[in-house]
Amino acid sequence: MPGAFWSGTITFGLVNVPVALFPANRAGGVSLRMLAPDGTPLERQYYDPETGKRVLYDEVVRGYEIQKGEFVVLDDDELEALEPEKTREIDLRRFVPVADIDPMHFERAYFLVPDSGSNKAYRLLAEAMEKTGMAGIATFVMRTREYLVAILAEEGILRAETLRFADELRAPEAAGLDALPSAKATDVKRFEKAIRARAKADIDEKELRDDYAERLLKLVRRKQKKGEDVVDAPAGDGERDTDVIDLMAVLKRSMAQAGETTGGGGSLKSLTKEELYERAQAMDIPGRSSMTKAQLIRAIERVA
């Protein structure tokens, strides 16, 4: 699937669920471009510090430093060969209550989108996991790294949360937190009262805003309006293209496409022309504005 980070199969007993993995987080904060004094966006370049000459991306290899200045070179084929036998599989052989997973372990979230064929097994697994409040725990290898993941379901959608391995977390003793005196009952009571005074039923997303990013954007808008210090980005400037792809659009399209393949033509026929048009738009089908309902169905089926 285009834009997917990884695609493979979740195995649940003998049931196979083909999925594609998409990041569930956008890049954090506001990223600024680095520019030359004349405002031209700069290009990042590798170079060999000993010769001072530029090194192209396909002229670099990965090395592991075994001693100062001494490297073992590992190529992509070798790293790939180290991947587990069932490399395209997330095998769910253990389920734990979602609430039991220690939050310290959570690292990053990805959405799992049903990939190829029927989404029945996907929906079945998602529904059963969501109802029971359980998460499947497994490991898998993606882009030369092994990940411990919790697969969980929310709103009928499967999500992979990568987890830190136990040895990536320090024990509290390492911070000297094992030798604390016990608390005085009167102090505990006082703090409990203060906590109750600030207790709320839910969080307020306003408190989770990135204020710095908002201040920065405000400044940008102000300058943009006044036309102050605004320059044209050079045409064909590709460095930022990947950031511009809207994660949400990709995910919505993937979910919508996955839905179509399930019921085949039957489910498409049940949609209104407007709904079909929206889908065709999401799939970027050419000539969609002049199509009849039947033509839209055929075009969507062809692309899906």
Added chain:
Amino acid sequence: MARAIWKGVIRFEDEEVPVKLYAAVEDRSVHFRLLNERTKHPVKQRMVHPETGAEVPYDEVRRGYQTEDGRIVLLDEEELAALEPEAARDIHITRFVPPEKLNHQWYDRPYYLGPDGAEGAYTALARALERQGREGVARWTMRKKEYRGALRAEDGHLLLITLRSADEVVAAAELPRPEGRKLDARELKMAHQLISALEDAWEPAAWQDEYRERVMELVEAKAAGKTVTFRKPKARREEKSLEEALKKSVAAARKGKAA
């Protein structure tokens, strides 16, 4: 004992608890360097002007924000400096909520908090948080950067886990739900049975990063000048009908548990 990376004071209502921050995450990943294939020298990065190819030294680099319409708004150093938060030592707790209200997707990076003097206040806050079964929503500025976090208590000590900002996270509810024909009640029941047959306790130490271990073995073998052979990946088993696959899986899982 690990060195503290920052000192601050937790504040809410009239309470204040001075704390030290310790990193809870230890980087274990295998770090590769990028080398020039020909010379095997580690490469470095530099910023160059795309037209002239001339390197632009770091202190001459300007910053700009690229807008949706493909233009760039230049921002100078004074403007950026004016946006930076003021240095502060306070960790403000804005509210205390039930832990399940914090979406897992927000959790970013955990830190241990240790007492910075005033041990009595520290242990009392930890105990009170545990007894109330709540987590605090925290905001603070550390090294010129604003953070959001969750204040938690665990086994008598405090933890602060930084949280991603709300607009960094895509919520499942914002996506279309995968739809299709109504699920079969029997299959759903079997799926529940299979999950409960595979239910286990959360034991993170039971999992190891085996890939990392294999990478290190390969590095050592190559360093010793040994040749390395690799196993071929096995083919995946055939897929059966969903109902049949579930039935067999439940039977196998139950047998496995009884054994």
